[in-house]
Amino acid sequence: MAERFTKSMARNMYMGGSLFFILIFVGLTMDTVRQMPDRDNRENLTEAVAHGKKLWEDNNCVGCHSLLGEGAYFAPELGNVFQRRGGEAGFKPFFKGWMNAQPLGIPGRRAMPQFNLSDEDLDALADFLEYASGINTNNWPPNIEG
């Protein structure tokens, strides 16, 4: 690097640059949090949904599936599974049947464990997935397959 660019100039660039962008980031985070109520589907965040989220976490579903594209890539995306598997009318029956049928036991096929959830828990988990599908994701995923 040119000799005219001194170490103290480099240090100032580091200190000043990072402080500046940290402040901007904090500001944008505050703005994001302010805008979230219009986007994050919180009006449908019921007690059952919160319980469903807890079940989602306690059973480490994200260890195989992705949710809004985040998680593991071993099993299907579930952010839009509500729409993919029946929507308002058909999702819950499909979901309960699916969960209770695990593991499918097809040799060589990726296998999902049986989590032994009660009917009430399955309702809550389905409610959580329905709520997640209502978050404004800027139209992601590109199609119904997730």
Place this chain on the structure above:
Amino acid sequence: MKYESQAVAMPYFIFALVLFVGQIVFGLVLGTQYVIGDFLFPEIPFNVARMVHTNLLIVWLLFGFMGAAYYMIPEEAETELHSPKLAWALFWIFAAAGTLTIIGYLAVPYATLAEITGNDLLPTMGREFLEMPTITKVGVVVVALGFLFNIGMTILKGRKTVVNLVLITGLIGLAVFFLFSFYNPENLALDKYFWWYVVHLWVEGVWELIMASILAYVLIKVTGVDREVIEKWLYVIIAMALISGILGTGHHFFWIGAPEYWLWLGSIFSAIEPIPFFMMTLFAFNMVNRRRREHPNRAATLWALGCAVMAFLGAGVWGFLHTLAPVNYYTHGSQITAAHGHMAFYGAYVMIVITIISYAMPVMRGRPNGNSNQAQVVEMWGFWLMTISMVFITLFLTGAGVLQVWLQRLPESGEALSFMATQDKIALFYWLRLISGIGFMAGLVVYLVSFFVGGEEPQLEKA
């Protein structure tokens, strides 16, 4: 070794490498499950193996960073470590907590682990990479505080070099951002938003400070280039890392509910994230070319150069490949992400930890000029086997990802293949990835064998 207390780094490095082996074993399990879906089911379901694989990675890198700090900071500060006893105590606490957590993952269903560790009181579990029980997280915070106190006191009483200041800034940042792992709102969008405060601001933020300072330290040692020059580079690199990386967090906010302006901000700032990595490559090669001495530990120099190159490729190039919002719309959460993740973590963080181990371990074992030539040759075989294998893992996952996007993401609804049907179509790439993974394991074994190769210590040559 200039100060006796630096030796406390040794158990940290050894344990890190032990966990590294565990990580790769479970990586092979996962790679097998990708092609033989019910392999080890139901004993070790995919999610359990994945949790072990990723958490072992994180924990062994933390062991590596701590070992690096215990080794570098006293020497840079020109004083003994504040308390070697504390460092030893924290080593055992962290090793025990980590081992118990892994055993917990493997021994009982995750839901049971959540229940017995009190996840109902403060739910923090079940989120990617932060799966460890809440009490383990508390343990990590305690260990981090003790560790920061120990190295902080050492820095305060000694010489304050730029390397030390940057390193401790990175480590403090690591501890501070980890605190966001305790924030887990019921609101999924907010949960995800602040989850990235841990994950992104670690690996694309403060960890880069740690990486750059370790690289700078090793380059000072092996090249003998004037400290002033190296420190100037270090400042510019970390300046660029934070200037690009902080708002670069926005590339994770595209599709999780955050406002649309993140599409622009995330794309623009993450597009400049490769620059600090490119500068690290320039930096490493420049310093080695301008070296004032021929350090006989050529293996350490190779790791330093390789780390800079692979970090640029994995984090820089493979990150840029899918970071622009219009591209990421199709690639988000596909095997492209997995390809990037593998090479970036290996290139940037695995290799930097091995770089400092390669430099420091021989010194701690009483060989200030490095291991014997025979041992170094074996170590370099390990380097090439692991690195080339990782290149292939990345290329095959990229191939799988491109096909996945082509079949599953690009067509309209109705035309697109389902997830599972797509996975069947790309199975060949997963087989090739698994074979590359076995190559990686072989490289790791060769690397570990190099620690046990004897021979005479090389002599210092004049440049």
